[in-house]
Amino acid sequence: MDIQVFIGWDSAHQIASQVCSHSILRRASCSVQINFLKLDELRSAGAYWRSSDPLASTEFTYSRFLTPYLTAYKGTAVFCDNDFLWLDDIAKMILEVRTDASVSCVKHNYQPTEKTKMDGRIQSQYPRKNWSSLMIFDCAASACRRLNPELVNSSTGAYLHQMQWADDEDIGDVPSRWNWLEGWNEKPSEGVPGAVHFTRGGPWLETWKKVEYADLWIAEREDFRRRPLHYKML
Numbered sequence: 001m002d003i004q005v006f007i008g009w010d011s012a013h014q015i016a017s018q019v020c021s022h023s024i025l026r027r028a029s030c031s032v033q034i035n036f037l038k039l040d041e042l043r044s045a046g047a048y049w050r051s052s053d054p055l056a057s058t059e060f061t062y063s064r065f066l067t068p069y070l071t072a073y074k075g076t077a078v079f080c081d082n083d084f085l086w087l088d089d090i091a092k093m094i095l096e097v098r099t100d101a102s103v104s105c106v107k108h109n110y111q112p113t114e115k116t117k118m119d120g121r122i123q124s125q126y127p128r129k130n131w132s133s134l135m136i137f138d139c140a141a142s143a144c145r146r147l148n149p150e151l152v153n154s155s156t157g158a159y160l161h162q163m164q165w166a167d168d169e170d171i172g173d174v175p176s177r178w179n180w181l182e183g184w185n186e187k188p189s190e191g192v193p194g195a196v197h198f199t200r201g202g203p204w205l206e207t208w209k210k211v212e213y214a215d216l217w218i219a220e221r222e223d224f225r226r227r228p229l230h231y232k233m234l
Helices: 011-027 039-044 063-070 090-095 149-154 157-161 214-226
Strands: 002-008 031-037 076-080 084-086 103-105 134-138 171-173 195-197
Touching (some): 011 084, 031 063, 063 076, 063 134, 084 214
Parallel strands (some): 002 031, 002 076
Antiparallel strands (some): 076 134, 103 134
């Protein structure tokens, strides 16, 4: 199995993307190609031209939906936010989803109580929040083929993040342990989640240094600094 993984890149929080990548590569039992969604490179390539959005909490708020296009609409690809820490083999996750789904995700009913997140950015409320923070695309599916640069650059956030570009029956389920929301999901009674999502803010930020599993993220960061693994830049 070969997996293409696209990770959000925010110039203000580069270490988060690097640690996320490292945690995937270190545990993967298959070949994984990591691609960072760097906005300046996407703009230079003519794939992204949206103007800045004051409601966008990251630089990859919209560019994540270019994932199928960036694979030339071939194969299976995973997108995840940069604030993930993977604690299990990503190949296992792929085997746990429907093979006939156009896109699969954890279907959270996430209703945060905080007004801000990360480094003081607005915590927006909307239906299907965090569904698009981890997506497994069947890039050749007709729903995913709709996600071309013209549509991604012109559509509303609601249309994209609420997956209105796919029929509901074409959206598959991913077990919640692969997008375990820190501060929302219950801690497992045994072991650890497959992937921790520091959606409120992670330990690379001063305000969030004492969140659940912060110690594991810090240990991963130190391992990355000692022996950075190879990944491909998009």
